[in-house]
Amino acid sequence: MSTTEVFDYVIVGGGSAGCVLAARLSEDPDTRVLLVEAGPGHAGATQLEKPATWAALLGGAYDWGHTYAPNPRLGGRAVPIPRGRVLGGSSSINAMLWYRGCSADYDAWEAAGAKGWNFASLLPYFRRAEDWEGGATDLRGAGGPIRITRPVDPHPAARALLEAAAELGMVVLDDSNGPDVAGASLANLTIADGQRVSTARAYLDPAARRGNLTVRVGVTVRELLFEGNRCTGVRVDGPDGAADIHADVETLLCAGAISSPHLLLLAGIGDPAQLRRHGLPVRLSLPGVGRNLQDHPLLMGVNFRARAPLGPARDNGGGAILNWRSDPQLEHPDLHAFVVQGAHATPEVAARHDLTGDVFAVSPGLMRAHSVGELTLRSADPGVSPHIDPRYLSDPRDLAALVAGLDRVFDLADTVAYRALVERPVAPERRLGPSEAAEFVRMSCSTFFHTAGTCAMGYGADAVVDAELRVHGADGLRVVDASVMPVLPSCNTNAPVIALAERGAALIRGEE
């Protein structure tokens, strides 16, 4: 092993957040930045670029292939939780929806203790990231790295969602990221010229020629290195074997909501009892590491047989979204559905229903779930994936909301717009009564892929990072990724991660 290289900043993980930080920090030519990514580069990987077939990437070469713990409330099923393992991270394999939720989602971060993090403080960074086809407004950005477009010729199932929602008296929004979010809209998509826009493409490629930015792919960070409580860099494994890399200024953990807390725990930063159980010396007692794991449960299972062939998949294989309240008393929508231009089902649903032929889905998810889970060590060996459990449906309110969501999809199916398109429902085969619906929810409940919150920002007993994203009690170490969200916003998580990384870069550069 050789101790050779020294940088100012070592960024661990080239995903949604890591690519933003690498690009923004290397704008200063006097700053030496290293980005270390375990997966391969994105260039030339044409299967990543094709928006309509993104689902084929899951479980493949660019996916870490993690699995949530078997869940007794889901009949003991262990739900796979894909994470991107390639430059661009999960933004290179995700479904390309750009949906930011509502302002209350971010005001909730400040209310939870993340001082200074609210919608007003994040809005300039959302706008800085965006190149919205509709042009700049008070709420939207134009000219930023991330091109955002809407479907030009929406799929029939996407068009029908807008018409069906209107028939039910719901609002049809021009822009899903406008001032109001309740209602149906064509999706905002990170697609430009028919190709995926990942953070690797949007942020890293334009910065690649900078002499002060080094990007290493196929290199896995195994260990965080410390002198006392100061993180001095990382120990990596790569094609040339093991090496230590020194960070003169800071090490920035951007490994995502699974790997970032995992690396902290392995470094002896976490709940002392848990660390001792695995024979790890306690460096810092931060019991919140791995706690507060949040994800949106999604029903993969509500499928309809079309009267006529629907044609090839377009856009991101979806194209339209809908937000509504499971209970009219709620202040903000908690349910969100999107169209899938083909069958969409857990293996258990697929085994019980005929989903062959011209089938499409409307998949509802719960965006304000009450169930909270955690991530814990299974071993002190960095090669062993941790125990990851969102505890879906552990709060009974979540089951009730998803049953309401399933019922609402059948209201949509009863509209003139959908009746013109649908021959019959195939999974479930009819509107279900309450107990059958609960059973169907348990069988079809899966992930929206939005794992977050495992290194929560704040100042309470379970906080892991402060409002500048610095790990409490450590020097030279920040976490900048989905794990710092104290509260999961009611939306897809790529846009929020990119905005928080943009703000994180500004904080690191002392611009705020």
Ligand SMILES: Cc1cc2nc3c(=O)[nH]c(=O)nc-3n(C[C@H](O)[C@H](O)[C@H](O)COP(=O)(O)OP(=O)(O)OC[C@H]3O[C@@H](n4cnc5c(N)ncnc54)[C@H](O)[C@@H]3O)c2cc1C
């Ligand atoms: C299948 C799927 C579909 C999704 N669909 C959408 C969507 O349509 N819209 C949306 O907004 N959000 C979507 N999401 C969620 C969103 O993409 C993620 O929340 C977001 O990308 C997370 O960003 P991150 O920076 O926290 O982590 P990631 O983007 O996952 O980045 C972490 C990076 O760190 C690397 N890494 C991890 N450990 C190490 C290590 N030890 N050494 C070196 N490198 C390491 C990983 O390989 C990865 O590149 C989806 C996610 C998935 C997986």
